[in-house]
Amino acid sequence: MSPSRQLWWLRNDLRCADNPALNAALARGPVLACFVISPAQWQAHDDAACKVDFWLRSLRELSRELAALNIPLKLIHCPLWADVPQALSAFCAEHNIAAVHSNAEYAVNERQRDQACAQALAKQGISWHAEHGNVLAAPGSVLTNSDTVFKVYSQFRKRLLAQWSLSGSPCPSPYPKAQAALTMSADAIPPTVNGFATPTAELQALWPAGTDAALARLRAFADSALLDYKTQRDLPALPGTSQLSPYLAAGVVSLRQCLYSAQMANDGQLADGNDGAVQWINELLWREFYLHILAGYPRVSRHRAFRPETELVAWRHAPEDLAAWQQGRTGIPIVDAAMRQLLATGWMHNRLRMVSAMFLTKNLLIDWRAGERWFMQHLIDGDLAANNGGWQWSASTGTDAAPYFRVFNPVSQSQRNDPDGHFIRHWLPELSSLDARSIHQPSSGLFGVDHYPAPIVDLSSSRQRAIAAFKNLPKAQEIA
Ligand SMILES: Cc1cc2nc3c(=O)[nH]c(=O)nc-3n(C[C@H](O)[C@H](O)[C@H](O)COP(=O)(O)OP(=O)(O)OC[C@H]3O[C@@H](n4cnc5c(N)ncnc54)[C@H](O)[C@@H]3O)c2cc1C
Secondary structure (H helix, E strand, C coil), rough: CCEEEEEECCCCCCCCCCCHHHHHHHHHHEEEEEECCCCCHHHHCCCCHHHHHHHHHHHHHHHHHHCCCCCEEEEEEEECHHHHHHHHHHHHHHHHEEEEECCCCHHHHHHHHHHHHHHHHHCCCCEEEECCCCCCCCCCCCCCCCCEEECCCHHHHHHHHHHHHHHHHHCCCCCCCCCCCCCCCCCCCCCCCCCCCCHHHHHHHCCCHHHHHHHHHHHHHHHHHHHHHHCCCCCCCCCCCCCEEEEHHHCCCHHHHHHHHHHHCCCCCCCCCCHHHHEEEEEEEHHHHHHHHHHHHHHHHHHCCCCHHHHHCCCCCHHHHHHHHHHHHCHHHHHHHHHHHHHHHHHCCCCHHHHHHHCCCCCCCHHHHHHHHHHHHHHCCCCHHHHHHHHHHHHCCCCCCCCCCCCCCHHHHHHCCCCCCCCHHCCHHHHCCCCHHHHHHHHHHCCHHCCCCCCCCCHHHHHHHHHHHHHHHCCCCHCC
């Protein structure tokens, strides 16, 4: 048996194309791939059942793709990450592995797991190699003049683009070549994992798994919607955004592949050219920004407010209001339609993520962590960095967040972004008979009709309450 066998440990990089960890492993010797099935850990992290199902379906597709490269995909069953170092060491001993390769993950638990694995493997003489395959630039490589991690997105973006103007922007790597066949078979990927229900067939059909599906989506978006993205991206009734987030979160497609595709459609430009392409590139850079924040400020992983003083906000304990928000029964149609979209599809339009998050944290004055958790438990694209970043932005507790006094009015957001009420009508059929004017805020006589509730909160006085709750907080440095 060859002593130079390499193990590629797959996590949120479920692809063969443009995968630095896979490329590094192939460069050093024959490769085996593994994925760790950790249901108890996933539950502790609030991973959604539809996301776990998407991972399993993606792994199945990937295993087929890997077979063509003669790389067997093995599974390691290890409910909690605390036990992974031992399980991985045993797996490596059994399969005579010389080195383990992976793409780094940046949250605290993931880093601790990897550190413990690297130490355990070192004792067996097995080397550990981490690449940065899921970001555009390694965290720590885009810093302020005083060598700190940027807290303001626009400054981060400017510095990153300036660095690329010198070094060139990142390009996807060539597709790997097949290795010589190994005498080992791949493990079967289970259809389900304990504790995670299989989602509906309708939900699964919205998110076909695998690289081919992801690349087809990327191509279709680049061909038909990218150039209009700036004008269409806020309209939830239209397919104006890429809907690539589940694929990016699971790493079925890489940020580099997306960036490259947008650049190609924009005559090679990143910051100039077509407005739609530039705007989409900026959204990809938001993803990158929050990953650098996650890596640079570990408190984000621990669900601490980025702005320490906002830990003192007196959030309301209002379980009934929280339940109404979760189930789409607040009496504010755009919020309810959004929340029902989430429950039915595992996804929510970005504009509505902001609207529903602001409604929860400002109008209902409920702690952003309750909303962050609910999103994570239901999103197929749930991703700690982006979800935490989005929630803390909306709650005005985060980096570069919305100022606390800028509170979206959900009714005006609805009138502006769903002017004909198509989106609301789709998700709230009980309101489908209302005209385009009254559907955003049915008059009181219409409440109760077909069981649609009256608003659970007055938008104007609750806005004032939220502003007051934030207004007199001490400055961060005043807190011991
Ligand atoms: C409260 C809240 C929670 C969120 N939770 C998540 C989450 O768990 N996972 C997640 O991937 N995104 C999250 N986002 C960001 C954003 O809403 C989604 O990435 C986007 O709606 C996905 O749709 P799309 O693929 O069509 O995006 P597109 O508009 O096509 O954008 C392309 C890609 O850029 C990235 N992106 C776009 N906007 C953002 C953003 N504001 N922050 C970070 N990345 C962005 C995503 O990877 C997205 O797939 C959240 C935003 C908010 C306000």
